[in-house]
Amino acid sequence: MTANKRNEGQRCTAHARSGKRCGSWPVAGATVCRMHGGSAPQVRAAAKRRLLRQAAEDEAEALLAFEGLDGVVDPLELVSQLAAKSDAMLRALGVRVNDLEDIRYTTAGGVEQLRAEVTLYERALDRTARLLKILIGAGYAERRARIDEEIAAALISALDQVAEELGLTREQQTVLPALVHRAIAAETPTSCTTVTARPQRMGSR
Numbered sequence: 001m002t003a004n005k006r007n008e009g010q011r012c013t014a015h016a017r018s019g020k021r022c023g024s025w026p027v028a029g030a031t032v033c034r035m036h037g038g039s040a041p042q043v044r045a046a047a048k049r050r051l052l053r054q055a056a057e058d059e060a061e062a063l064l065a066f067e068g069l070d071g072v073v074d075p076l077e078l079v080s081q082l083a084a085k086s087d088a089m090l091r092a093l094g095v096r097v098n099d100l101e102d103i104r105y106t107t108a109g110g111v112e113q114l115r116a117e118v119t120l121y122e123r124a125l126d127r128t129a130r131l132l133k134i135l136i137g138a139g140y141a142e143r144r145a146r147i148d149e150e151i152a153a154a155l156i157s158a159l160d161q162v163a164e165e166l167g168l169t170r171e172q173q174t175v176l177p178a179l180v181h182r183a184i185a186a187e188t189p190t191s192c193t194t195v196t197a198r199p200q201r202m203g204s205r
Contacts, residue, residue, distance in 0.1 A: 012036055029054075041109030076140050083131035090124040097121050155180070 012022035014036035027038035029047030037043055096117045097103070103118045135141075159180065163173045 012038075041107055041111045042113075045107065045111070045113065076135065076138055076143065079131055079134055079138075080140060083128060083135060086124060086128040086131055090121070090128050093117060093121040093124055 010026070012024045012026045012033040013031045014022045014033070016022060022033060022036055024033035024035065026033050027043070027047055029049075029051040030038050030043050032038045032043065038047075100115060100117060103115055104112050105115055106112050156177065159176055163176060168176065
């Protein structure tokens with residue numbers, strides 16, 4: 001698209017004294033032209049950050065254009081993964097913020113601003129809170145608990161069948177769940193599935 005056919009929404013958002021909108025092009029990354037504050041240090045700093053963010057987004061979109069995208073099978077599980085990543089970023093940024101001697105600095109133009117680490121920390125905090133709110137509102141914890149119970153029930157049922165087919169004694173049937181649980185815990189220390197020993201029936205022998 002040629003410059004003279006650009007969207008008028010990209011013009012300077014300021015208005016002249018007559019009330020008409022300014023027709024000049026804004027400073028790159030900003031929403032106003034030089035005559036309406038585009039040269040101010042704080043505006044230039046914000047414009048620079050906006051351009052860097054846009055460049056990163058454009059690069060990400062370019063990479064995605066070459067990727068085969070699969071549909072989201074479990075939205076809540078995806079949100080849970082995003083929340084975990086966001087929380088990890090929050091913790092890492094928290095360490096950086098705690099190491100700062102001063103959370104603010106003064107630019108060459110004499111403008112006082114928050115350091116980038118603090119800004120990123122606040123964004124990560126807000127993002128993590130929003131993701132957790134989604135999970136809580138959707139009953140994710142209860143859903144995971146039901147899934148864990150179903151997995152445990154299926155595993156115990158399978159153990160019942162194995163014990164039946166192997167002809168294990170009652171004593172062997174009693175200790176089998178504990179042995180399986182120990183083996184699973186050794187392979188996956190953070191496993192969310194818990195199988196407890198049952199002294200009651202495990203097979204009919």
